[in-house]
Amino acid sequence: MISGRLAALSLALGVAAQPAAAQELAPGELMRRLAAVESSRATFVETRHSALLKEPLVLRGTLTYRRPASLEKRVEQPYEERVAIDGDVLVIESRRGRKLKTSVSGSPGIAALVEGIRATRAGDLAALERHFDVGVAGRAERWSMTLKPADAEVARHVATIVVSGVAGRIARVEVQEAGGDRSVMDIREEVK
Amino acid sequence: MNRRRAAVLGLWLLALAGSALWLQRHLEVRTEMTVFLPPSATPAQRLLLGQLREGAASRLMLIEVRGSAAPDDLAHASRDLARRLRESGLFLSVSNGDLAALAAERELILAHRYLLSPAVEAGRFSQKGLETALQESLEALASPAGALLRAAIPVDPTGELRELARLLVPGEGPQVRHGVWFSRDGTAVLLIAETRAASLDVEAQAQAAATVRRAFDAGALACCGALALAGPGVFAAQARETIETESWRLSLAATALVLLILAAAYRSAAAVAICALPAATGLLVGIGAVALGFGAVHGITLAFGATLIGESVDYPSYLFNNAAPGEPLERTIARVGPTLRIAVLTTVCGALAMALSSFAGLAQLGVLTIAGAVAAGFATAWLLPAVVPPSAIRLKSPGLPRLLPPLPRAAAWIAAALVAAALAFVAARHDRLWDEDLANLSPIPEDAKKLDQQLRAELGAPDLRYLLVARGAERETALQRSEAAEAWLQKQAASGALAGFDLPSRYLPSRKMQEARRAALPDAATLERNLRAAAARSPFREGTFAPFLRDVARARAGGLLEPEALRGTALGLKVSALLVEEGEGWAALAPLRGVRDAARLGGDAAAAGFELLDLKQESNRLVGGYRNESLRLFALGLACIAALLALGLRSAGRAARVFLPVAGAAILTVALLLLAGRALSLFNLVALLLVVGIGLNYALFFERPQDEGDERSRTRLAVVVCAATTLAVFGCLMLSQTPVLRAIGETVFVGCLLAAALSAAFAARYTRSA
Numbered sequence: 018m019i020s021g022r023l024a025a026l027s028l029a030l031g032v033a034a035q036p037a038a039a040q041e042l043a044p045g046e047l048m049r050r051l052a053a054v055e056s057s058r059a060t061f062v063e064t065r066h067s068a069l070l071k072e073p074l075v076l077r078g079t080l081t082y083r084r085p086a087s088l089e090k091r092v093e094q095p096y097e098e099r100v101a102i103d104g105d106v107l108v109i110e111s112r113r114g115r116k117l118k119t120s121v122s123g124s125p126g127i128a129a130l131v132e133g134i135r136a137t138r139a140g141d142l143a144a145l146e147r148h149f150d151v152g153v154a155g156r157a158e159r160w161s162m163t164l165k166p167a168d169a170e171v172a173r174h175v176a177t178i179v180v181s182g183v184a185g186r187i188a189r190v191e192v193q194e195a196g197g198d199r200s201v202m203d204i205r206e207e208v209k
Numbered sequence: 210m211n212r213r214r215a216a217v218l219g220l221w222l223l224a225l226a227g228s229a230l231w232l233q234r235h236l237e238v239r240t241e242m243t244v245f246l247p248p249s250a251t252p253a254q255r256l257l258l259g260q261l262r263e264g265a266a267s268r269l270m271l272i273e274v275r276g277s278a279a280p281d282d283l284a285h286a287s288r289d290l291a292r293r294l295r296e297s298g299l300f301l302s303v304s305n306g307d308l309a310a311l312a313a314e315r316e317l318i319l320a321h322r323y324l325l326s327p328a329v330e331a332g333r334f335s336q337k338g339l340e341t342a343l344q345e346s347l348e349a350l351a352s353p354a355g356a357l358l359r360a361a362i363p364v365d366p367t368g369e370l371r372e373l374a375r376l377l378v379p380g381e382g383p384q385v386r387h388g389v390w391f392s393r394d395g396t397a398v399l400l401i402a403e404t405r406a407a408s409l410d411v412e413a414q415a416q417a418a419a420t421v422r423r424a425f426d427a428g429a430l431a432c433c434g435a436l437a438l439a440g441p442g443v444f445a446a447q448a449r450e451t452i453e454t455e456s457w458r459l460s461l462a463a464t465a466l467v468l469l470i471l472a473a474a475y476r477s478a479a480a481v482a483i484c485a486l487p488a489a490t491g492l493l494v495g496i497g498a499v500a501l502g503f504g505a506v507h508g509i510t511l512a513f514g515a516t517l518i519g520e521s522v523d524y525p526s527y528l529f530n531n532a533a534p535g536e537p538l539e540r541t542i543a544r545v546g547p548t549l550r551i552a553v554l555t556t557v558c559g560a561l562a563m564a565l566s567s568f569a570g571l572a573q574l575g576v577l578t579i580a581g582a583v584a585a586g587f588a589t590a591w592l593l594p595a596v597v598p599p600s601a602i603r604l605k606s607p608g609l610p611r612l613l614p615p616l617p618r619a620a621a622w623i624a625a626a627l628v629a630a631a632l633a634f635v636a637a638r639h640d641r642l643w644d645e646d647l648a649n650l651s652p653i654p655e656d657a658k659k660l661d662q663q664l665r666a667e668l669g670a671p672d673l674r675y676l677l678v679a680r681g682a683e684r685e686t687a688l689q690r691s692e693a694a695e696a697w698l699q700k701q702a703a704s705g706a707l708a709g710f711d712l713p714s715r716y717l718p719s720r721k722m723q724e725a726r727r728a729a730l731p732d733a734a735t736l737e738r739n740l741r742a743a744a745a746r747s748p749f750r751e752g753t754f755a756p757f758l759r760d761v762a763r764a765r766a767g768g769l770l771e772p773e774a775l776r777g778t779a780l781g782l783k784v785s786a787l788l789v790e791e792g793e794g795w796a797a798l799a800p801l802r803g804v805r806d807a808a809r810l811g812g813d814a815a816a817a818g819f820e821l822l823d824l825k826q827e828s829n830r831l832v833g834g835y836r837n838e839s840l841r842l843f844a845l846g847l848a849c850i851a852a853l854l855a856l857g858l859r860s861a862g863r864a865a866r867v868f869l870p871v872a873g874a875a876i877l878t879v880a881l882l883l884l885a886g887r888a889l890s891l892f893n894l895v896a897l898l899l900v901v902g903i904g905l906n907y908a909l910f911f912e913r914p915q916d917e918g919d920e921r922s923r924t925r926l927a928v929v930v931c932a933a934t935t936l937a938v939f940g941c942l943m944l945s946q947t948p949v950l951r952a953i954g955e956t957v958f959v960g961c962l963l964a965a966a967l968s969a970a971f972a973a974r975y976t977r978s979a
Binding site: 063065067068069070071072074076090092096098100105107109111120122124125126127128130131147170174175192194196198200 | 281308309344345347348350351352353354355356357359360362363384385386387388748749750751753
């Protein structure tokens with residue numbers, strides 16, 4: 018009896034494992050799918066959890082992407098802010114007139130945080146691997162990618178960035194900070 | 210009689226050997242290049258040259274590592290090199306754009322942020338000010354860089370560190386990629402190192418440069434990258450190496466050539482040795498005179514000594530050439546002595562302009578030439594006749610006169626026409642004759658200067674064309690003026706008169722300003738009350754900002770930021786470059802970028818109590834000043850030579866006949882230099898006087914009334930030998946890597962060739978008609 022149950026269990030496990038192994042997504046394959054997207058528009062809801070805050074801060078706004086290196090994030094709620102990446106240039110503008118223009122590659126920290134999203138969206142594996150150890154899990158229609166900063170200085174601040182998505186679309190970006198804070202950005206993306 | 214000759218020769222050789230030994234033991238040879246930098250006149254010029262010589266800028270070493278490696282590997286190489294250099298202990302600071310490496314600077318800024326930040330004023334710590342600060346902090350926390358900024362928020366909610374970030378990352382710096390400075394084309398990483406040693410300490414500079422090379426060779430890019438170094442100290446070390454090898458190589462080559470020419474002319478080893486004796490005497494006396502007069506001899510002066518040989522071997526040649534067969538040399542010297550005297554004295558007058566120059570380097574060359582020529586002249590006139598028996602030495606190149614037939618009469622007319630054309634050409638170019646660039650007077654080779662400029666441009670080291678100067682009697686007052694200048698410059702920048710500026714008071718505010726900022730900080734109870742009211746309306750948790758309260762209280766009770774605290778940091782480097790002690794006061798220097806209308810800005814600055822310095826214009830004025838001095842000395846030298854000729858030859862007509870070919874040669878030389886695309890520097894000008902001094906020797910030889918035939922061809926031969934030795938030594942100088950020597954070599958080589966040719970051409974005319 019017992020051996021029969023064990024046999025059935027191992028069989029079931031084997032059955033379950035086999036198709037999963039067959040569909041295991043290679044990073045290159047995922048990148049090809051992401052790179053096929055020419056442009057996209059999205060709305061997002063970003064929740065910032067921090068030990069500094071009484072309650073999580075929720076930001077709402079839009080994301081616009083154009084292949085390969087232009088990405089704009091507009092925060093609309095609860096305040097207005099525009100973050101634009103174009104190639105190596107990062108611009109942050111607030112409604113109150115605060116404006117910051119900097120080179121992405123100028124700071125390894127900024128480069129890692131920005132490239133984690135920009136290079137993922139562009140399917141640029143080489144750029145991702147410059148900044149992170151890249152691990153991909155899941156299947157083509159439901160995948161997740163874990164990015165661990167390669168630079169020790171960046172790793173002091175950022176533990177992991179987990180990007181998950183469906184086919185060629187990004188659905189969520191989760192940044193886990195080394196100090197315990199995290200932010201979760203849920204994205205509804207329409208791709209072209 | 211023979212015993213007497215041997216005794217004189219023996220004593221002479223003994224004296225030469227003795228003085229050579231003494232010089233070898235006691236001569237101090239210097240190689241620093243500043244003796245060839247002009248001294249300065251106005252305060253602005255002193256500032257300029259002081260900075261060139263001793264300022265912090267003069268201790269900077271610019272380093273470039275170029276390679277085809279991936280940018281990542283280059284960035285790694287940059288960090289690796291910077292680490293090795295810092296560990297060597299030879300550098301006060303090493304910057305490669307890597308903010309992570311600026312730990313000491315960040316620490317310093319963090320600790321003194323409430324004294325440094327221009328945003329600190331009472332309103333910033335009111336409830337309303339803090340509300341704004343907390344909202345900005347919230348936005349920063351939620352921004353893409355939030356993970357990086359988070360740690361600073363509880364410490365610094367008012368964002369003083371963001372305000373002060375520009376102290377570490379100036380807007381005009383080189384581009385940063387992969388965290389370090391990269392060249393614009395992205396194929397090289399750049400570093401700036403400040404040596405502990407002054408740029409004048411050539412030994413230590415050479416050691417520092419060698420350390421950089423070793424550190425590079427030990428790194429990963431040694432195989433496939435290229436290292437380039439620039440900066441005043443590096444160049445000084447290189448120049449010393451060049452001068453040390455050159456002064457020997459050039460002197461040896463010139464001496465060998467001269468001996469070869471003499472051997473060909475006399476076909477006797479004894480004759481060559483006898484001709485070399487006055488030259489050796491002149492050289493030893495010349496070097497001795499410089500050593501006594503200046504305390505030490507510059508390497509360039511030694512290299513220049515070779516030219517003295519070329520001039521002084523002419524004297525014995527002249528003596529032997531004029532001796533009739535069987536005539537004792539005492540009798541010959543009695544006959545041709547006056548001409549020989551004029552030949553020596555014209556050379557002395559020619560060198561006078563150099564000796565009186567305010568360039569210490571040129572003055573050494575002048576003294577060497579004067580003392581050397583006089584000594585060689587005396588040796589020829591007094592010692593040679595006592596040593597050499599009659600008819601012992603004759604020029605023996607029977608074939609040569611036939612190869613050099615007398616020039617036809619028309620030659621004089623052609624020569625005159627050429628000189629007239631040259632004069633017209635020079636006159637037409639009179640407004641573009643002079644090289645105005647101070648940099649071109651520097652003894653640094655052209656390609657090294659180019660590398661320096663290129664690296665300076667890449668590194669965003671200010672090009673230092675326009676400086677606003679704010680002066681004060683003490684450091685404190687100069688810093689206060691610097692703060693007044695900041696307010697004024699901000700207004701000017703807002704109106705578009707300039708694009709940007711830097712100031713010492715940004716890195717080290719005046720004590721008065723620091724005290725005012727400290728006084729703007731509220732007491733602990735007030736700050737806590739204001740913060741609690743502001744935080745109540747924000748999503749920030751109670752108690753988040755305890756570190757902020759602690760730091761403000763600490764800053765309020767703490768001391769001021771003293772200059773000593775900045776020492777050895779990138780900030781200290783900035784302050785020592787921008788705040789300099791000069792004369793009886795201090796000057797705060799504000800390098801300006803993108804000045805639109807310098808004349809107008811200068812006027813406005815003067816009205817506001819500042820001074821706008823156009824360093825380019827100032828340095829051009831400086832060069833103009835030296836040129837005027839050289840022109841005055843040139844005129845003085847020419848006048849002396851002309852007076853000497855008129856007196857010595859006892860006839861204005863004869864003097865003119867001697868003088869004209871040489872003057873013509875000088876004019877043709879200037880025309881040729883201009884045609885070759887050179888602008889005249891004062892080195893060329895001084896060299897022209899040498900041309901006149903030496904060229905007159907040939908004209909004097911030709912001018913002496915002489916019969917047709919044998920004597921005339923002997924004269925031609927003598928002039929050919931003299932000109933050949935001169936051309937040989939100055940030709941060697943033309944090969945020098947040192948711009949001063951090359952300029953003198955070129956000018957004298959061309960000038961003397963022309964002087965000999967013109968003298969021969971005009972001589973054809975005079976002798977036939979005489």
